[in-house]
Amino acid sequence: MREYLTLLDFFRRHRWRYILGVMWLLAVDFLQMLIPRLLGFFTDQLLATPVNIGQLRHTLLLILAIAVGIAFFRYLWRLYIMGAARILEKYLRDRLFKHLQQLPPSFYLRNKTGELMAHLTNDINAVRNSLGLSIVLLVDAVFLTAMAVFFMFTTVDYRLALLALIPLPFLAVSFQQLSQSLYHRFLGVQESFGALTETAQENLNALRLVKAFALEDVEKNRFARTAAAYMESNFRLYKIWGFYNPLILFFGIISFIIVVIFGGRLVIEGEISIGDFVAFNGYLTLLAWPMMAAGWVINFAQRGRASMERINSLLREETGEPAKEPCQTWPASTKDDLHFSNITFRYDGARIDSLSELSFTIPRGQITAITGQIGSGKTTVFYLLLRFFTPQQGEILLGNLPLDHLSLNLWRSKLGYLPQDGFIFADSIAANISFAHTEASQYEIEEAASLAAIHKEIMALPGGYEAQVGERGVTLSGGQQQRISLARALLGRPPFLLLDDPFSAVDVPTEERIIANMRSLGKDTTILISSHRVQTLKRADKIIVLDKGRLAAAGSHDELLQRGEESYVRLCRQQLWQEKLEED
Amino acid sequence: MHGHHYFHDEKPLKPDPRLLRRMFAYARPYRGALLLALILTMLVASLQLAQPYILKIVIDDYILGPGELSELTRLAITFFIVYSVGLALYYLQFNLLMRTGQRIINDIRRDVFAHLQELPLSYMDHNPAGRMITRVTNDAETLSEMYTGFLVDLFRDLFILTGIIVVMLQLHTPLALLTFTFIPLVCVAIIIYRRKAQPAFRELRRQLARLNTFAAENIAGIRVIQAFLQENNRFNRFAGINEEHFQANLLELKIFAVFRPAMDLLRSLALAMLLWFGGASVLAGAIPFGVLFAFINYVEQFFRPLNDISERFSIFQSALASAERIFQLLDEPKEGETVPGKKPLHKIRGDIDFERVWFAYEDEEWVLQDVSLQIKAGEKVAIAGPTGAGKTSLVNLLNRFYTANRGSIRLDGLEIGELDRQELRRQVGIVQQDIFLFNATVRENITLNAVNLSKDELEAVTRSAGSYSFIQELPQKLDTPVGERGFTLSTGQRQLLALTRILVFNPAVFILDEATAHLDAHTEEMLQQSMARAMHGRTSIIIAHRLSTLKMADRILFLRQGKLTQLDNFEHLLEELQL
Structure with a gap:
């Protein structure tokens, strides 16, 4: 968990959001626990002789009130915890972007745009999930299980509870095993997907060569091999993944059978009421969810940690300023x-x-x-x-x-600098020229454009200086791009x-x-x-x-x-x- | 300008029946497997439906009824065995279904890739490579959800819903009908949610695309930003977009945060109503308690697929969008069809004849105008001319990268349009201006995995091409990986490898599109020897930039503004260049 120390500052600032969010979540978990018990009471009241209608109505209204409470607190925890995760997403993206801006060009020589974009998108997403959804899953997994077990023991019958929960440790152990290999196989799938993308990319870049040497069949075979490898890696994943739900259901059904046989006998022998039997079944059903959640928590947390570590290593990159005592005046x-x-x-x-x-x-x-x-x-x-x-x-x-x-x-x-490729941003032409001097007047912009011998051509464009460059705007020739870049360098007369x-x-x-x-x-x-x-x-x-x-x-x-x-x-x-x- | 396109045109899609039909066509070869998966799915779902019913029997017949305990045990164990078998089937069903989905997608992926190989270069010129890669990778992946997630899951959900309705009706019709009054309410809730969520979701996607586009541009232009000290300004703009994205994110969150609890509340209401009226029926002796209990369980189960359906919808939509993009690509017309064996090319001499050829990339903007050119077998012709004069276009017509608008081009007297395209290209070897090297070993880059050469043959051919000595100096010689993660080769070395390829493929015609790069004297000399080897015994067309290359030709032609003229006074021209 050391990876998350980077976010300590964020957690400090938003701790109440998380604390309250978890409290709302606990409230939901607790209220949920009451429903099976109340259903049990309802059953007993219904089957009692004589029937007390007032009592029945009372229980029913209580169930309804609790349902409203659950819905309300569910809304709240979503807002608080998931909201916090989204604030985190924004915070982390800002922070990472700001840091990237300050890294020296040597860093950009080592790292490709695509990879950096992956950090800004996928990794931030994974961290967000690990600090939103997986907190919820974790709380659910721990507290729902604990509370359900507690209610089973205290409000129904401890012998029945002990028997019914025999499968639980087995389930926990096999899940632990399962998610380990699931994680590895999942990484394998990602890796072979990367290889697939790379092959397609290389092929498209080489397309002229492929055609010129009639390599189409060679390339199709090469691609078919990577695609098949990707498919196989998915198959390997499915082999493990496929156990997931059946396993939960299997252990669930064992408990179910125990409850039917043993619990049924207890009712008949008068040790527990039929209402207890109904309540117990309700708790058993409630337990299925935290079991599933536990598996996901491990998965999310692992991915989140790996992503956080990748982001950390970026944040650890040193920014450019050299160590010497620099002179601040010209x-x-x-x-x-x-x-x-x-x-x-x-x-x-x-x-x-x-x-x-x-x-x-x-x-x-x-x-x-x-x-x-x-x-x-x-x-x-x-x-x-x-x-x-x-x-x-x-x-x-x-x-x-x-x-x-x-x-x-x-x-x-x-300095006024014009790079070799005359980089132009997707913005208006005026904004491109006044890039370094956002306060520059229209006159100054036009003067710089005139010096770079591009003024007339800009005026001829639809929109003139306000014309947007890029995907949805005007297309500039290489020479025009160069001269606009030149105007950008000239503005302010460096x-x-x-x-x-x-x-x-x-x-x-x-x-x-x-x-x-x-x-x-x-x-x-x-x-x-x-x-x-x-x-x-x-x-x-x-x-x-x-x-x-x-x-x-x-x-x-x-x-x-x-x-x-x-x-x-x-x-x-x-x-x-x-x-x-x-x-x- | 340096567009990284993170935009997908997002429009609400209505399922186009033609599109669906084509999607199903890919599933057709696997219909057996899919059908089996479906049957297994229904078996597994039936077990899920059976569990509350078993409980009902347990309560009514054994706990409250006169049933024998030993019989109860037998019933429980029988159910356990049946259920366990069902779980094994579940495992099989999952694997079968997911594997089949992957197989279908693999077929589509291969078709898309194969189609990309056959598209004319003019298509490639107009479409960024990144977009086409996405078709093969992500779009295909999204589509797989369509076959696995959507199709079968939807079927299962419908099966369960129908099953629950049938079982409830069978258990007690009036109580069932009463419970069903909630269905319209649930439908309304789902419709309201979709109305609200869809635009919010779309806005979120739009903001994300903005964010990514801005970030990608920033990374690409980082040097300019730093040189002009614009780090803070750019950050402020990014933070602004990030904030808008956050707001969109929050809106989507809020909508969802209301929807799920609202559905839960509806379920609780349904439950309460059931308890009230069902309880009354139990008291009146109309139904045994076990039936009410089963109803409670079925109502719980009823809501689960309904909750999922809203998520299925988004999956369905993005799968549909991906499908549309994929099939659009597959609909792009291929290069002129090859007619295998129509005019087999056995051994070509290499006579080339351009007769009154006109060519334009865009209509009427002529790149070549009325070009006629005869080259005898074995002749070496150099073509010079300013940039954009049409030199590369001229040779691109010869190997049918593009097709002439008018006139005819013949190889050994045969119209090239009537030849097998691949066969033709094997006979016309080309070294392009920017030399592409695969991210593979030197050996693979020479043979292109298309020609098998023994160690001795490779040595002979590299010696002959003049690349032997530099390859020997590489750390793993022929097995040295080159390209992205391997050794970066110099411009001269790359050209040597490309020339070696020509000797390996041994075509009748050799085309060299010389790079404009300035080379040092030593490299230039080395390359000249290799070029001479490549030209030896082949009809050669050299697009020359270097003076030294021009000198190697039998004849020099001059191409300017799409018109071809003979250059006779080359010696004279050289003199003029004296400084």
């Missing part, structure tokens, strides 16, 4: 250049360094371009500048101030612009205009652009050429050509050919 050295000083970086679990012993300078107020083949480390340079990751060796300096001496938020507030491949889907004349716009931002804006395009590279003040994470060359386009830097010339020739093809 130092005077902002006018300085950015230096990569002997940086070596390797992603967690990677076999090779992404950047090795890399040193270069990004001069302030200029446009620096960074280029190199795919996988040469361009995007990693951006990630380190954003402080998504920390290099294992070397440091990034702003002037002579190590970057990680600045507080993370302070540093990031000075002193550092980090643009990861911003023009890959933008045509050359538009690109020219955008670069001219950015030049007009003046000497306070330092710009880093990654690109393959010779056109872009030519316009940069300085080009940094990366090769497998190392610095291959640096300098302006003309300088690099003059020096005949082989890596750069090769890149340019290939790229020029590409651009030649694209020309009209």
Whole structure:
């Protein structure tokens, strides 16, 4: 149960809900116990000579009153306990989401979206069930059993009770066994369902290959095998699951037979009344439910614990802020250049360094371009500048101030970033542009859009700036997405612009205009652009050429050509050919 | 834009008889098993019905009556034996039914999967893979509830309800009729509940979908959010949606919290009425006490299936929705049917002839316009051109991924539309732009589990393809798992594996859709050798991006805006590129 310590705070705050809820539940359990006894009294009164009608009416009204009480308290415990579980669901989801937001990108490299979504949905559900329904089941299992047994012993006949309850311990033991293997087989089913999903997913991703090599039959067989394995795992589950109800009924019927034979004799011999016999039967029936509940409790609790543990391990993940004493104010050295000083970086679990012993300078107020083949480390340079990751060796300096001496938020507030895929949110275009500056005026938004040469196109959309992007809204072309992302980065005129491949889907004349716009931002804006395009590279003040994470060359386009830097010339020739093809 | 679709279009469904008929068609092969399960179900249910009746006999005939105690014992033991046998049958019934349900679903699942294999690529282009996966997995799973949970359970419930009614009528008709006056009340309660619960439930689903969509987008865009310091803003919005979800959750809870106790109360009322009037009958000597006692027990039993019916309804609805989605997919027309053996392809030389071919993905937006092209067997043709000019479309027509709108395409003089599709594709080997590797071993990725090669043959073919040395360096050589959880291979290595596949499958025609990725000099050189091997002795069409690849071709064609021209002055063009 240690897993649930994470929620201690929640329980403290909502303890009265739970305490009261359990009290209402106990009230229901108690009232339920009275009904069989009253039915017994009713029977005896009915069969008595002479019959006392007033007494009968009295008992009947009592039964009715208790029924109303049961219904009322049932309503209450549902509201209290199940309600608490739903508050918990909300609380836990908020908390987990908030935490996820603060986890560094290295965490997201390790964890796939699908898995994280599973934690946010399935695991939270399982925890909710374990702290709602299973509390109810637990209380029922313990108290209903105890009370039913108590009433059997005290109000009817202890000998009959002893005899009738002989099967109970056997039932408990066999149930314990049953739910253990049931749980394992259930996990087996989940696992093979996962395999089934994976096979289908892989197949659909590979569909072109499957068709091209006429692998349809091979794939059908492969799928048939996983599907059959899934079916078999279900069969294994059913073998155990199938015992569940028959077992309860079996032990129930043994008790029933004992009551009929032995209880019947007691009545005939006058040891107990016929009403006692009826009441006893009622208690026996009531016992069936907690028996079933006990099995479910174990199941729910096990699943809830496993899910809680998974959530805990997420909550234990450390958030990003590095341990150094960060400087909270913007130092005077902002006018300085950015230096990569002997940086070596390797992603967690990677076999090779992404950047090795890399040193270069990004001069302030200029446009620096960074280029190199795919996988040469361009995007990693951006990630380190954003402080998504920390290099294992070397440091990034702003002037002579190590970057990680600045507080993370302070540093990031000075950046305008455009990611490689130009991520756009399902929201209005205006909201996308003013993403980081929700207080921005329409004028500022349009100004940023104009700088990114997208204003006119936005105006042409149905709804203009208020047009919704995404599933139910407008569809944007890749180039439009890139330029809206660019406008988002430009809004608020941050002193550092980090643009990861911003023009890959933008045509050359538009690109020219955008670069001219950015030049007009003046000497306070330092710009880093990654690109393959010779056109872009030519316009940069300085080009940094990366090769497998190392610095291959640096300098302006003309300088690099003059020096005949082989890596750069090769890149340019290939790229020029590409651009030649694209020309009209 | 980065849509993770957690939305299911939720609309109230009326059972469409055609849909039901198709669902039953899948159950048809198992009708014997289902019938047996049904019979067993009824036997088991009869025992449940018998128990109160036995008690009635015990009370009236033995406890209150003159019956012998030894006879009572015999009766009890007989019932115990019969009941135990019944429980064994119950176990069998459960397994039989559930297994049959799984078998039916397995059939459906396999059909859906097989159908997915045969759908044209144009369908795939327009439908996200995630949605199709759900058809095979979750939708099929939900549907299984239809066969097991719904069908048989409903039948059992109806059987029990009918059984109770019959037994009660038989025991004492006036008292039974009196008890039945409660049935309309119960029906009204259920109808009211459904009216309230259904929209609440739908709203809850909608809010959940919103919540999940938002969360998924957030995870996908986490870098942007963190770079722009928007963690708090995004959290506040999430918390807002979470709150709305909570409110919907609470409403649903409240409705349910009223319904169940209300049903219990109704049952108690029925019981009280029964006790009052039944008690009067007992006093009047019209019925023995045991009958009243049996009635009490039957009323208890009567309410259980009624309570379940409301839950069955939701199951039924979601199963129906899943069925509709599944059958919609199965109704999608397949790729042009193969005609096995119509024009068998024995050994192809590899003459290719495109004659005045027009092609558009969407109507009239021509990707290829009047393209004519003859390639002689063994010739190596390179196609260059800007992105979006139709290069990939051109080769996609040759292996019938898509069908030309006009014109004709012939292989060795045979119209490709008349050839067996799979046979044709086996003869046209392709290396695609982004190379797909299965989450399997290197060996399986080379042979694709479709070709059996001995160890020596594999060695020979990998040596020939130039992939031998890098495979030898992998930790488990050919048995090294690649892909998601195994080794991640470099772009160059992936291409080497794809080229090795070509040598393994040995097609007459070789198509290479070159990746645009920039490669370092060493990798480029290595790949060129492998490409040369793959081209050797095959008609080859290379969609080339790299200058070095173009040089390997006999002939260079230029495709621009869907029109094909010959490129003659390639040498001249190269000179122009001097910086």
